[in-house]
Amino acid sequence: MYKRLSSVMFPIFAVLLIGALVWGYQENQEKNAILIKAENQYQRAFHDLSFHMDKLHSEIGNTLAVHATSQGMHRKGLMNVWRLTSEAQNEINQLPLTMLPFSETEEFLSRISNFAYQASMRDLTNEPLSEKEMGNLKKLYANSSEITKNLQDVQQKVISDRLRWMDAESAMATEEQTMDNTIVDGFRTVNKKVQEYPELDWGPSVSSIYAKRSVKKLDGLPMTKEQIQTKAAKFSESEHGKIQIQENGKGTDWESYTATIDQSKDSKLSMDFTRNGGLLISYSDTRPIGTKKVTRKEAMSKADHFLSNKGYKDMKAVNYDEFGNLGNLTYVRKQGDTLIYPEKMSVRVGLDNGNVTGFQASDFVYEHQKKREIPKAALTVEQARKKLNPEFKESYARKSLIKNDYSKEVLCYEFGGRINGAKYKIYINADTGMEEAVEEIKPVNETT
Secondary structure, rough: OHHHHHHHHHHHHEEEHHHHHHHHHHHHHHHHHHHHHEEEEHHHHHHHHHHHHHHHHHHHHHHHHOOOOOOHHHHHHHHHHHHHHHHHHHHHOOOOOOOOOOHHHHHHHHHHHHHHHHHHHHOOOOOOOOOHHHHHHHHHHHHHHHHHHHHHHHHHHHHHHOOOOOHHHHHHHHOOOOOOHHHHHHHHHHHHHHOOOOOOOOHHHHHHHHHOHHHHHHHOEEOHHHHHHHHHHHOOOOOHHHEEEEEEEEOOOOEEEEEEEEEEOOEEEEEEEEEOOEEEEEEOOOOOOOOOOOHHHHHHHHHHHHHHHOOOEEEEEEEEEEEEEEEEEEEEEEEEEEEEEEEEEEEEOOOOOOEEEEEEEEHHHHHHHOOOOOOOOOOHHHHHHHHOOOOOEEEEEEEEEEEEOOOOOEEEEEEEEOOEEEEEEEEEEEEOOOEEEEEEEEOOOOOO
């Protein structure tokens, strides 16, 4: 009996064992193939990074080498600097550096990129590089030389010692100190040296890109939980007792309060307030939204009434879109005959009954000024209109205050119309007649 059972079971177990070995071998081969592919990608990105940093150093040197009046070469050099820093940033993002403090170097490259782009895009004939900007380039030339040398030192060790990025990634993940962390140590050295560089004066246009908006910079006294509860009750027209208040980011630059109200099992109101001044940043109603019944016109009318009723005066809708049974509107404040685009907010409307289900007003809160000094236009609307493409079919024109590529507020004539079968907004600078921005208006999205 035992022999008969063995004669049957042994071949079965043998087949299963061989199958398991083959499966394990195939799995191991696939795993190795994936690891090799990842390692090759890391190595390529790293060597490309070293190459582009060396080219960046050379390009800055080329820009400094030509005469101060060589605007054409300055523009070409700065555009190449912008392109190379963009390449370097892209390659850094391909490396497994998430667990490594490399943010100083990334921000340093980002600032160089923005500085080079904005300087190259302006009219260098009328506004050539200043002494301060040339001084910045000289410092960047020296800094980029040091960064390049450090990266090339790491590159030589990677090549000579056949180091693997997969080992560096493991070292960062386990924080193991005994293994060879040449790559990790090299990048830490680069980041530490960049951190020690003296801060450059990049100018207001570049600095404004990195200016952090903090609730502490807002006017108004710090609010207590009880004061926020009163504000939340007034805005939501609810009873004090139902409102729960939570403090956020205590002791940081982002202190705020969140007020929540449980209305039913499926519906909850949530409101975020700044600590300074108790200004409402966002509002959300999680009620279930039924099938679409109201029109676009009715939804906009309901949103207009909601904002006016809540104290947001002089707001004008400038964009409308639909996603399923929700309507989304963008509003900006209107001062006199001018739209103030920096002071914008988005409003969400349920298309079952047209009631507002939420809005986001952080831009409005941080940018709002009770009375803005709107500059006088040097050009008339007729003069600005002559700057448009002759094929542009204009449907409206109005004054708008926008932020340009340099984060500077400029007065424009906003022209809406059609060309090439699509709708556009074109913003013409009311002083220079230059196109500051072009925006395509997508058809209303009515997805389900």
